[in-house]
Amino acid sequence: MSTSAMHVAKTGLNAQQSRIQVISNNLANVNTTGFKRDRANFESLLYQSFRPAGAQTSETTVLTAGSEIGTGVRMVNTEKIFQQGNLMTTDNAMDIAIDGDGFFQVLLPDGQMGYTRNGTFGRNADGLLTTASGYAVQPEIIIPDNAMEVNVSKDGIVSVLQSGDVAPQEIGQLTLARFINPRGLTPIGENFSVETQASGPAVVAEPMSEGTGSLMQGALEASNVNVVQELVEMIEAQRAYEVNSKSISATDEMMRFLSNKL
Known part of the structure; x- marks a missing residue:
């Protein structure tokens, strides 16, 4: 005993x-x-x-x-x-926060689709919108070299104001992924998670539709x-x-x- x-x-x-x-x-x-x-x-x-x-x-x-x-x-x-983290204003046009449900989709080097709430984005030498590690955000968005201003609306429409233009030009649409059971996602590091059988398949939709949250440009979501x-x-x-x-x-x-x- x-x-x-x-x-x-x-x-x-x-x-x-x-x-x-x-x-x-x-x-x-x-x-x-x-x-x-x-x-x-x-x-x-x-x-x-x-x-x-x-x-x-x-x-x-x-x-x-x-x-x-x-x-x-x-x-x-x-x-x-x-739980939603606090939204911090950064005034950086490449920083995007999700206010509500959903994940950004990123193509990882091994071909898998990674899902993250980290919206610290930038662009590479080809103008492609990427994460801080250089992984391409999906769907791919290419920002022209002569873009003077980049705007991202709450529903994910990306537009740029180019030199010599009067009105902004739409260049792409950001989408968000939702999961029936997000707790079933497997974290793999670098702020990414991948889909599993427990999480269910990703439901991809435009922001502010089908239960996804809205986007906030010039802000980042802090840790909860x-x-x-x-x-x-x-x-x-x-x-x-x-x-x-x-x-x-x-x-x-x-x-x-x-x-x-x-």
């Missing part, structure tokens, strides 16, 4: 260690544009049943509550919390990490880790006492 108690406490230590790692990653990305905080979810392990509820205690009575002892805890998954909340959860996890460690120490002392006295 004592070794079982140590095992249970060990699962608690592992669980709190995983939780601390999730919290640390949230805090590390507090200034990452478009980052969505993660939350660790836990579940209890199997129970050892010695006498089930309803077992016969006499000819006319049954046990009202069973005798079960848990075997510990484990982390079942981590999930993204897609709340530093105070994360610090409180870190202290809570630290205390829980200490308690589980004390459980192991207490069990070890009990076993030492038995070995010395018997």
